[in-house]
Amino acid sequence: xxxxxxxxxxxxxxxxxxxxxxxxxxxxxxxxxxxxxxxxxxxxxxxxxxxxxxxxxxxxxxxxxxxxxxxxxxxxxxxxxxxxxxxxxxxxxxxxxxxxxxxxxxxxxxxxxxxxxxxxxxxxxxxxxxxxxxxxxxxxxxxxxxxxxxxxxxxxxxxxxxxxxxxxxxxxxxxxxxxxxxxxxxxxxxxxxxxxxxxxxxxxxxxxxxxxxxxxxxxxxxxxxxxxxxxxxxxxxxxxxxxxxxxxxxxxxxxxxxxxxxxxxxxxxxxxxxxxxxxxxxxxxxxxxxxxxxxxxxxxxxxxxxxxxx
Ligand SMILES: NC(=O)c1ccc[n+]([C@@H]2O[C@H](COP(=O)([O-])OP(=O)(O)OC[C@H]3O[C@@H](n4cnc5c(N)ncnc54)[C@H](OP(=O)(O)O)[C@@H]3O)[C@@H](O)[C@H]2O)c1
Numbered sequence: 531x532x533x534x535x536x537x538x539x540x541x542x543x544x545x546x547x548x549x550x551x552x553x554x555x556x557x558x559x560x561x562x563x564x565x566x567x568x569x570x571x572x573x574x575x576x577x578x579x580x581x582x583x584x585x586x587x588x589x590x591x592x593x594x595x596x597x598x599x600x601x602x603x604x605x606x607x608x609x610x611x612x613x614x615x616x617x618x619x620x621x622x623x624x625x626x627x628x629x630x631x632x633x634x635x636x637x638x639x640x641x642x643x644x645x646x647x648x649x650x651x652x653x654x655x656x657x658x659x660x661x662x663x664x665x666x667x668x669x670x671x672x673x674x675x676x677x678x679x680x681x682x683x684x685x686x687x688x689x690x691x692x693x694x695x696x697x698x699x700x701x702x703x704x705x706x707x708x709x710x711x712x713x714x715x716x717x718x719x720x721x722x723x724x725x726x727x728x729x730x731x732x733x734x735x736x737x738x739x740x741x742x743x744x745x746x747x748x749x750x751x752x753x754x755x756x757x758x759x760x761x762x763x764x765x766x767x768x769x770x771x772x773x774x775x776x777x778x779x780x781x782x783x784x785x786x787x788x789x790x791x792x793x794x795x796x797x798x799x800x801x802x803x804x805x806x807x808x809x810x811x812x813x814x815x816x817x818x819x820x821x822x823x824x825x826x827x828x829x830x831x832x833x834x835x836x837x838x839x840x
Contacts, residue, residue, distance in 0.1 A: 533753060534597035534647075535559045536582055536638060537604035537630075538575060539566045541714045542653070542706070546603065546746040547573045553750055558595040560604075582634035585641075592641035599753050602638050602652035602696075604630040615717060618800035620681040624688075631688035639699050651752050652696045655689050656705035656762045658737045660811030666736045667768050669814045670705075670760045682802045693760055702757040704749060707764035707813065710834060711742030719839075722779050728790040730803065733772030735810030738764035739831040741838075744824075751822040761818045767830040768812025774831055781839040 538547050538559025550557045551574035559575035560582075561567065570577035580591040582604045592600065606612050606626025616623040635652060642650055659682075660668035661675045674693075676686045693703045709715070721727040740763055748763040775787050796804050818824045828834035 531598045531753065532556045532558070532596060534592060534595045534600045535575070536580065536588075536600060536602050536634075538570055538573075538577070539563075540603055540605065541709060541712075542742055542745055542749075543603050544573065544713075545711070545742045546601070546749055547575045549743075549746045549750055550753070551575065553754070555753075558591075558597065560591060582630050582637060585637045588634075588637040589641045589644060592638070592647065593645045596645070597647055599649040599651065599756075600638055600642055600647055601749065601753060602635060602650065602692075604634050605653065606630055617803050618681075618798075620800065620802045621684050624685040628684050628688040632691050635692050635695055639695055642699070648700075649753075649756050650696055650699055650701035651749060651757070652692050652701065652703050654692055654703040654705035654760065656738055656764055656813040657708040658735060658806045658810030658812070659686060659689075660736075660813060662805075662809050662811060665811075666770075667812050667814050670762060670817050675811070677802070677805070680801055680805070682805070697759060700758055702752045703760045704745075704752060704763045705760060705813070706745050707738035707740035707762075709742055709745065710739055710831065711838060714742055719782055722775075722782055722787065723784045725785055725788050727775065728788045728795065729771060729775055730790055730795040730807035731792040733775065733807060734770050735806055735808045736768050736770050736812035737774065737806075737810055738762070738768045738812040739774070739834070740764050741826070741828040741834045744826040744828055747827070748818055748822060748824045751824050755822060757822060761822065762813040762815055763818055763824075764813045764815050765826055765828060765830055765834070766815065767832070768814075769831070771807045771810075777832065778835050778839075781835040783839075
């Protein structure tokens with residue numbers, strides 16, 4: 531197939547592009563920076579500069595590639611695009627990603643229609659953002675939590691936009707868990723090693739993780755099978771912060787994380803972080819296994835953290 535990967539230079543794109551090439555596909559991958567074209571070509575892709583927020587740029591890049599499928603992996607969370615991570619002001623820090631998930635998605639869907647591209651696969655999110663009621667583990671039938679009235683709302687609403695529009699267009703949205711693997715947790719590990727990534731309250735909030743290579747495999751399957759609908763792409767073991775964070779610290783050779791009471795964490799890091807760490811909900815991968823035939827190589831973050839950080 532001819533696959534167009536918008537955001538091919540990101541942490542996931544850099545694992546996905548060579549996998550698609552190895553599976554026999556012809557890949558066009560995008561970046562906003564001409565400096566990265568050589569690195570994308572070295573992964574086996576045809577590389578192009580594209581601004582996902584510019585309808586003309588997107589339309590031209592898609593038309594030139596004549597793809598059978600568009601894969602949307604554009605986010606703006608790196609230092610270069612968003613500045614220093616600022617979870618306290620989640621709404622401000624998320625603006626580049628919010629725009630790529632709203633305007634960027636619309637531009638890709640419009641380009642798909644204009645160029646007759648029949649299928650779109652887009653990045654969603656299933657880390658800690660399941661609806662905060664009932665059990666700790668959610669399926670695709672449970673709604674995501676929009677966190678109305680908080681600083682997380684605009685980013686959550688943007689994810690809803692991706693799901694509504696891409697599914698309506700007959701595509702698939704892959705709700706990835708928290709990424710780990712080459713380059714994906716570098717920022718978090720710096721904080722863990724400095725003991726600046728605390729356990730909040732009793733660390734009861736759940737999260738789902740996924741190794742980048744397992745996320746890439748699921749994406750290749752969704753592309754090849756022309757999947758439709760929403761899929762949670764997470765590992766087999768959603769777990770509370772009180773389990774995964776001390777384990778991550780041990781694997782990274784760091785001291786035990788500090789424990790912060792909720793009121794202090796709220797003051798220092800903001801409400802979104804407290805909610806994430808104490809009330810977050812994780813996700814089930816049963817649908818992706820059943821319908822895509824996907825089997826993660828790292829069924830648990832326990833094995834993945836250990837191998838990746840040893
Ligand atoms: N733990 C997690 O779940 C997780 C997940 C992802 C990332 N991270 C962290 O975030 C850091 C950055 O990761 P990243 O590079 O993948 O994220 P990113 O900077 O958000 O970039 C993702 C992709 O989107 C592209 N992009 C950004 N703005 C664009 C625009 N206006 N138009 C078109 N494409 C655009 C980027 O291209 P260019 O930058 O090449 O222009 C890149 O290909 C990593 O170092 C990692 O520590 C953590």
